[in-house]
Amino acid sequence: MKNLSYIILDGNLTADPDIKKTQSGKQVAGFTVAVNHNGGYGEEKDPDDVSFFDVEAWEKLGENCNEYLKKGSKVTIMGNLKQNRWKTAEGDPRSKVKVVATTVRFDSTKKKEAKAA
DSSP: OOOOOEEEEEEEESSOOEEEEOTTSOEEEEEEEEEEOOOOTTOOOOTTOEEEEEEEEEHHHHHHHHHHOOTTOEEEEEEEEEEEEEEOTTOOEEEEEEEEEEEEEESSOOOOOOOOO
């Protein structure tokens, strides 16, 4: 039985997407989404209460993200959580959780303007 690790985020990009190719030739776009919190039940709203989520979008979805998204773009991300684990050169364990996007809703759909040379 497959376990569920699904997430929905609604926020803004902190920088333009960074698209890369893997050794096998697949494209992946990486970007970070900032999500503002409104406070929970009985909590006061803190304007500095923001969470940052690293997101990756693969193949055509990644290409579309690279074409249409830029710093500040408002997006809704649906995807799965993935934990990467590794050891440092000193042998200390490390891990990081990221979101692998399955759907990205572009809340502003203008193409990124070409950067001036």
